[in-house]
Amino acid sequence: MTIAITGATGQLGRLVVESLKTRVPAGEILALVRDPAKAADMGVAARAADYTQAETLGPALEGVDTLLLISGNEVGQRLPQHRAVIEAAQAAGVKRIAYTSILRADASPLVLADEHKATEALLKASGLAYTLLRNSWYAENYAGSIHGAVASGALIGSAGQGKISAAARADYAQAAAVVLATDGHENKTYELAGDTAFTLAELAAEISAKAGKTIPYNDLPEAEYAKVLESLGLPAAFAAILAQSDVGASQGGLFDDGHQLSALIGRPTTPISALVASLLP
Structure with missing residues (x-):
């Protein structure tokens, strides 16, 4: 049994590997990364795999039973990258792919959901278990905003x-490691979301309480x-995506109260107050 994780040296990938090591022997875990040298400290085997270099993907996936496809971070380029991984997985005999998508990808008002929805369609058409x-x-995602709010006096x-x-x-x-x-x-x-939802005004109130000064939330067009x-x-394109994502949040795109995440991990999810407390001791 071999479980491979793409993007394993990224922020999410490293956490998945660490969690997975508590569940299966390290010898069954394979880190797929652009530069294996960067995975030397992870305690698992590593192979070179680059979403943009299809020729690396087949050898990287040889002998893999289950694959975690962590979505690429190049918005606008992700669909061809994901397609290359899925096709390589089919050819290599991978049995199942787990994919990190976005909440309610098939109905989300967020523009970011488009590539996820298309990738999900590729997976469903692949014939592989998914x-x-x-x-x-x-x-x-709010770490920079929290620091910025304290510095500027308002959360926007x-x-x-x-x-x-x-x-x-x-x-x-x-949750990924469990799956x-x-x-x-x-x-x-699985629709995965935190147990406790908040508005940005409520986040501003939490920041205010920890910072010891009133920090309002200013809602902008x-x-x-x-x-x-x-x-x-x-960059302008990324700024536009983030602003549109906020508008999508105003339309309910980032809210879910199904508690599937806490059910999978067997404990309550981490509240936003914990992040605020860690950043504003």
């Missing part, structure tokens, strides 16, 4: 009163928020 791990937002966004069911990256990683290491997840879709993000150094 498991869709539809992750909501990472709590860590375009999410209105939309509730956001975020959880810690480690929570999602643990990879146990049976009964074939052809299933989408275009204006994108311009602010640009002014902070983000």
